[in-house]
Amino acid sequence: MTTSPPPAPHDPSPYQERTDGSYANTAAETFTTAEARHGIVLVTGPCPQCRGEMEIVLVNTVFAGRDDGPAPPPPDGSSDPSSRLFICTCPLEHAGRPEGYSGCGAYWKMIVEVAA
Numbered sequence: 001m002t003t004s005p006p007p008a009p010h011d012p013s014p015y016q017e018r019t020d021g022s023y024a025n026t027a028a029e030t031f032t033t034a035e036a037r038h039g040i041v042l043v044t045g046p047c048p049q050c051r052g053e054m055e056i057v058l059v060n061t062v063f064a065g066r067d068d069g070p071a072p073p074p075p076d077g078s079s080d081p082s083s084r085l086f087i088c089t090c091p092l093e094h095a096g097r098p099e100g101y102s103g104c105g106a107y108w109k110m111i112v113e114v115a116a
């Protein structure tokens, strides 16, 4: 008989915008992706910083029948179009969080592979 370990508790540290190279690695192992509908992918998992459940919607759809030419380059100059910016959207409490924000302030870039 096996007992699964209890889920790690949420870390309610004060809100702080931060990133870390380990976030993407952690999230790559724990996040799950599901195609909600064509071109729309739902990514869910525990935030690598605060472990709160977060959910990100990625829209990959390119509308057929309309062509505005090449897409403008991403503002950060990244040349990898499959690399997405993730921001913690944990709904739980983090002290000092600005009005209208959610999450603990953690953000990272991660490549999302979606099975066709």
Ligand SMILES: [Zn+2]
Residues within 6 Å of the ligand: 047, 048, 049, 050, 051, 052, 088, 089, 090, 103, 104, 105, 106
């Ligand atoms: Zn978080």
Ligand SMILES: [Zn+2]
Residues within 6 Å of the ligand: 010, 011, 012, 047, 050, 051, 052, 090, 091, 092, 093, 094, 103, 104
């Ligand atoms: Zn949190």
